[in-house]
């Protein structure tokens with residue numbers, strides 16, 4: 594199903610440490626995300642009955658509530674704060690966790706403001722100019738860490754994967770959720786992991802580049818080992834209640850996050866069927882306005898982006914201008930112009946491109962769609978801490 598542009602063996606790029614491989618595809622030409630005509634789509638307007646007035650009213654009410662919530666999260670820069678539940682020892686939202694969060698939020702904002710005032714809250718100067726230029730032009734850069742560096746990372750991360758294996762073994766495949774496949778390292782518990790990755794990133798200028806790219810000081814914020822296997826086929830049978838097949842573009846999405854870059858570290862070889870990270874070259878330049886971005890995030894947040902019949906009905910009950918998703922890939926029909934233009938710039942970053950993929954999640958991407966075997970990968974999030 595997946596189109597890969599895996600370089601043939603006789604033209605393998607140079608995978609020497611630090612080398613950055615250029616993907617053999619043109620950059621995305623459009624200046625916007627695919628425009629999808631949901632009224633004409635065979636799994637939406639083409640099959641669902643028109644929404645009643647009360648369904649429209651209900652959908653709009655849910656949307657408005659979620660929109661307000663997503664907007665507040667955006668205004669308080671929620672995603673660039675430490676995760677309360679995972680790092681600050683909090684659990685569900687209650688008065689004490691809310692107070693703790695507000696105190697922490699106020700203190701972080703005050704510190705940032707102070708550092709801005711005295712001029713120490715600055716973006717770094719990129720030491721790896723090649724990487725910086727590649728990120729600016731493509732939104733993605735595939736590079737190679739040396740075998741020794743990868744081995745060091747593999748060793749310090751091994752206990753985390755062991756935890757993950759144990760947890761996954763206890764949950765039957767059909768009940769495994771996305772979060773069950775991800776382990777959250779913390780600085781206090783896994784300090785060696787952070788130290789090792791930060792040292793490697795410093796050596797290759799990755800952290801500096803992320804800082805210069807984002808225009809703010811940046812550190813390694815999260816390290817998430819992740820396991821995907823061919824049993825976990827979240828991207829298949831998107832419209833199971835219809836005879837609409839999964840399109841080529843399934844699972845292509847933009848991240849709902851902002852102010853951060855991500856980096857995928859391949860701790861073993863990943864081929865075309867092993868769930869490589871895929872990116873549409875240059876798609877990070879797409880202009881998604883503030884309001885449009887919030888609409889897309891809101892639909893993903895409140896579940897209207899889902900593809901079960903109930904979610905699709907609610908989505909179709911929204912006014913046309915609100916029918917936009919961050920997770921749009923499965924809705925792009927194969928014979929559409931949008932599909933063609935996305936496909937043009939799409940490449941699968943198999944191990945032939947390197948073992949370290951730095952990317953801006955604002956561009957169109959996907960990954961972890963394993964057709965054969967198992968993929969073990971580490972996602973590193975670079976953001977202001």
Ligand SMILES: [Fe+2]
Pocket residue numbers: 846847848954958
């Ligand atoms: Fe993503």
